[in-house]
Amino acid sequence: MKHIELMSFIHIGNVGFDANYVYLFCGLVSILILYFCVKSLIIWVVQMKFDRLLIYTISSLFIIAIVSGIDLIVGNEMEVAKIALQSISLFGFLLSIAILIKHFIIN
Structure with missing residues (x-):
């Protein structure tokens, strides 16, 4: 399987952003999505006892x-x-x- 980097899809480096900031932003967005998914799962588990x-x-x-x-x-x-x-x-x-x-x- 060919290794694909995120920066080959996102050409934001041409604008002047560093690749590490793009990875940081993607990490924060994924953590935020996981937070809301896990939050609703834990609320359901507590309600169902x-x-x-x-x-x-x-x-x-x-x-x-x-x-x-x-x-x-x-x-x-x-x-x-x-x-x-x-x-x-x-x-x-x-x-x-x-x-x-x-x-x-x-x-």
């Missing part, structure tokens, strides 16, 4: 951030991150099975 889903998501994000920081400091080629992602997904799978079993036992 899916506490376990919200706790699982936030704790998974913390674990990913911590492990990514450790991988950047140590530099062991993302081996710890692979194990962390596998354990997060296994925990989520087991948590959903436990919730389903509890739901069927109660009803």
Whole structure:
């Protein structure tokens, strides 16, 4: 796959803007879009009272951030991150099975 740079599509460099400012602006716009999407998702989760889903998501994000920081400091080629992602997904799978079993036992 051919590598395509943003500045080849946007010829704003001819006007006098630096490419880094264009990337910064695109990053801020994407963060703003993600903010509104995640905000509406979290409001929906809170209204539906899916506490376990919200706790699982936030704790998974913390674990990913911590492990990514450790991988950047140590530099062991993302081996710890692979194990962390596998354990997060296994925990989520087991948590959903436990919730389903509890739901069927109660009803």
